[in-house]
Each structure stands twice: as structure tokens, then as C-alpha cells.
Amino acid sequence: MKRLILMRHAKSDWSKPGTTDHERALNERGIKSAVAMGDWLRKTDLNPDEVLCSDAARTRQTLELLGLSNSSTVFTRDLYLDDPDVMARILREQTRNLVLMVAHNPGSALLASELVQYPPDHFDFDRFPTCATLVLAFDISAWSELSAGSGHPDHFIVPHDLTD
DSSP: OEEEEEEEOOOBOOOSTTOOTTTOOBOHHHHHHHHHHHHHHHHTTOOOSEEEEESSHHHHHHHHHHTOOOSOEEEEGGGTTOOHHHHHHHHHTOOSSEEEEEEOTTHHHHHHHHHBSSOOSOTTTTTOOTTOEEEEEEOOSSGGGOOTTOEEEEEEEOHHHHOO
């Protein structure tokens, strides 16, 4: 059994002119959302064995604010605004059981749609808003066996579900 926590970065700050997309940090709402999502992950006992994170500032900051303890983190440019095929390839190379992937849209939303057996019953699933988090379980023994439509959705949650 393998499990994936697929998370889109929290809400970013667009107020600083001259900041490149890659350098853009989180805004106040994004900070609050990332902290709340980290609290939910810990409460739900979803502490990843491996973290794969885009090397963009907003994904790094989202990951830091989750406050998770993990054994290994890989920051990679390959997850920066990439397509779901690249994201799936990276996932197939993993060896740990519970992997957290922190990335961007549209890749996160597209990968989520490709991997689920059926979509979660949540009005925001197709939109996959900032800090949306999907937890999928796969009945596979190795990530190399990952295939489209093989993920059972255990949870789908967005910050609005946790905060007011």
C-alpha cells in the first residue's frame, strides 16, 4: 500500500512589483492556510516519509509552515509549474510509503484528476484551489506500478474547510 498527499501551495502574494513568479512568497491568508493544513495533517496522522517539493519560494514556504517532521525532502525545479506526466514520473521513482508532493496548478489538479478512481465528493475538487490537499491510497507495492485511475481518495480538503 502506497499513499500520496498531493498539495497545491498556499495563496501567494502578488503585491510586490518586480518579484518573479518563482520568487513570490505567501500572503497572510496563505500563511494561515498552510499552518491550518499542517495542523490537520498532524491530527490526521499523515506525516510523510518523503517530501517532494517544487523549489519555488511559495511551495518551500508552504512546506515549512506545515510544521511536519519527515525523514527526507527533495526540492526540485521539475515540479515548478510542470505537467502531470512529469509529476507522475517523479512519483514513480519514489521508494517510501507515504509521499507528500507540494506543487502548483494546473499540474496538481490535472494529476489529481488522472490518478483518482473516482472524484471526491467536494465542490472544489476540479478547481483544486490554493492549499488544496488530496490524500490518495494505492493498492500497489511499489510506486513504479502507479497508473491512471488507481488512487482511492481518502481525503480531499481545502483551507476553507478548516478556517473561517
